[in-house]
Amino acid sequence: MREYLVFRLYAPLASWGEAAVGETRPTATHPGRSAIIGLLGAALGIRRDDDAGQQALNDSVRIAVKQRSPGTLLRDYHTAQVPSTQTKVTYRTRRDELNAPRKAINTILSSRDYRGDGLWTVAVWATEAATISLEALQAALERPRFTLYLGRKACPLAAPLAPRRMPAETLRAALDSDFAPIDPGEQRLLRLSDDVIYYWEGGAAGLDGEASGVESNDVWDQPLNRRRWQFGPRVEYRRFARDANPKEAR
Template sequence: MTDYLVFRLYAPLASWGEAAVGESRPTATYPGRSAIIGLLGAALGVHRDDDEEQRRLSDSVGIAIKQRSPGSLLRDYHTVQVPASQSKVTYRTRRDELSAPRKVINTILSSRDYRCDGLWTVAIWLTPQAELTLEDLERALQTPYFPLYLGRKACPPAAPLAPRLEAFVQLRDALDASFPPLCGKDQEEERRALRLPENALYAWEGKADSLDGYDQGVESSEVWDVPLNRRRWQFGPRAEFRRIVRAREDG
């Protein structure tokens, strides 16, 4: 038996950032390690520029995700006006930028992607070098220090995270833990209302068979979502394992 902290994430809008090039800001279908560490850090009250506490948190936990629904894709088109860079000219506020002569104003076009009505279960466990406890994290998620959001500040959770600490035989058992329905009277009504797919995606770190003792049907890849420096937005690689399976009736 292993102790896990399990909680869920649901919101009308979520954005799980991926590598961004140029004007496009894409989103993954489920949260990566950086997103979950950021959420836990906000709950604990860890500031982004506190490198030591960020390291302490990241080194303390392992993370796995069950994607019950990726939600639907929404692309938000942006136009932003900014003044061109000029020597000896400093813009200290947004008001100063917009007060610049029209001839030096440039328009930047960009797009930002979101996932609409996505639903995810997250399981956290402690690493051998952990300097935190699951009880600390559970309390933080119940009464977060900073407001929580799912990727961007415009994406607050729309349902309680309902964190709970429990022992499970396998990681998959933790990810399949049931929660009170978000809508309707039971899991079946919730599935119909949210249009949950028949298949669920599991993503985890560790070993190929860490999910349930089997490595059949498991794919893996190197993902760059290990936070190294929050201020500089630097990330390192890790191995991530994934499997798609038919959703359990109790999931």
């Protein structure tokens, strides 16, 4: 039996960044390893330029996610005016940029994707090389050092994380932990169904000892260097399933 730290993620808007090139900023349907490590790091007060702290956290935990609802896709269309790069000219403030000669100002178009009203359960467990305990992580999530948000600063939490440590026979049992409803009408408001998706790392049979029905995918969300925004690949496993806690039985 292993000990897990489980908590819940909900916000009206969340953005789980994927590889972004050019004017499009897409979002995944669920938080990946980079997003969870970033959230835990913010709770602990580890700054992005603290390479040793970031590495210690990254080496200390493994993560898994149960997607109760991916939410709905929302696309925000942006226009922004920025001046062209000029030799020997430095823009120190936004006001400096907008005061540049009119002929030097260009309009940049972009779109940013969000997930609206998504709901996820996260499970974290310690590695053999862990130097940061689950107890410390739970305490940090209860009293975070930095403001927590789901992917972007425009996406603050809208429900308690409700972190708790618990022993469980399997990872799936930990992810199936129940939480108090966010709202009495949670099932209807968040369009929850009995169909869920589990995402995890560490082997095809890592969810519950069974490898049947498991899919895998290479994802680039393994943090390598936060200051330079460098990420490496990892294998993410997933399984589509019926919720072990059907809504009708609640």
